[in-house]
């Protein structure tokens with residue numbers, strides 16, 4: 001049987017804006033109140049999806065959430081018609097309106113943690129929706145994410161869905177952004193590596209001092225248990241708290257893995273040497289493992305954060321070898337571009353470096369890897385996926401036209417108070433849910 005890694009990219013929603021909502025995410029903070037271009041953001045994302053599809057990879061589309069989140073605004077005491085909700089919130093609590101308007105669901109690496117059937121005891125693909133408890137604008141994503149995952153992977157024989165972990169900081173979970181899987185190839189038993197920022201119950205575990213840890217050890221442990229993973233091939237590693245304090249708010253900002261390759265910064269993990277020894281010991285594969293460490297004096301953590309080098313996707317190409325799907329910011333950073341040229345020539349499976357313009361998402365701290373949820377699937381499992389959510393030439397054309405028709409090319413903070421924006425967003429998503437055959441997934445449709 002053939003196995004694929006399918007990347008489900010978040011389609012950027014029509015309310016994409018810069019609201020400075022993510023404390024600890026330097027790009028989000030630096031671009032607070034900048035003017036966004038939702039149309040360009042969505043088209044940039046679609047171009048990346050189309051390009052990977054054209055390279056012979058199976059590419060999926062993950063629909064955006066309905067924003068503004070009127071259900072949350074009502075739960076917080078705002079009332080009346082939808083238009084009245086918006087004007088009340090704009091006047092009395094603009095910070096809540098901003099949170100409820102965020103298009104943050106585009107970063108689908110934070111939608112869920114996924115374990116393939118090759119790793120789970122019951123041989124099903126397991127999904128646990130992330131609770132994103134650390135940030136209010138993201139903590140409201142879970143109910144829609146659960147519905148979307150059900151609508152995309154709607155087959156009990158192959159797919160097991162777990163609801164978001166009990167909300168609240170104790171089990172704060174950011175999904176696949178803190179989870180890497182190493183294996184000989186996608187269909188083989190893998191080593192699942194969960195990377196946490198702090199512990200809720202063990203005070204002896206060091207915490208970052210300046211910025212919050214967004215992933216708790218206990219959340220990762222619960223997910224490994226829910227996914228029925230083999231403890232011999234599951235690791236829990238701590239992210240270095242010092243790099244969290246330097247703006248590395250998720251592990252995928254400082255390390256990226258694919259099959260038998262792990263590219264990581266020397267400061268990524270606490271006690272890096274012992275972390276690497278554990279990885280070598282627990283790796284279940286036969287192929288040589290490439291643990292590629294980048295030293296601080298070659299690329300500093302600051303350069304890693306500003307270029308988002310480690311937030312590249314590393315994908316296996318159908319013709320063999322791997323491509324690094326990097327943001328164009330890496331090309332514009334001399335140290336990083338020089339390093340990548342050397343990496344491509346060196347003795348490792350990385351045979352191509354490709355640069356993509358994702359500036360609209362990057363300015364909120366979301367690079368190529370943030371924008372996708374990886375789902376390893378057998379051909380049989382792939383056949384059970386909602387086929388309307390798989391990228392094709394015609395879906396690309398349809399979605400491009402849909403974006404051109406429904407999206408604004410300029411969105412500022414003041415525009416969030418405009419009641420017609422709500423209607424525009426709902427009209428766009430109502431059409432999209434039909435195009436992707438999702439059913440009534442949005443609150444406004446229920």
Ligand SMILES: N=C(N)NCCC[C@H](NC(=O)CCC(=O)O)C(=O)O
Nearest residue numbers: 019020021022028107109177250370
């Ligand atoms: N690394 C991964 N996998 N994901 C990146 C997520 C970026 C997102 N930014 C934001 O939510 C900013 C929204 C704003 O400020 O308007 C976040 O911090 O959760």
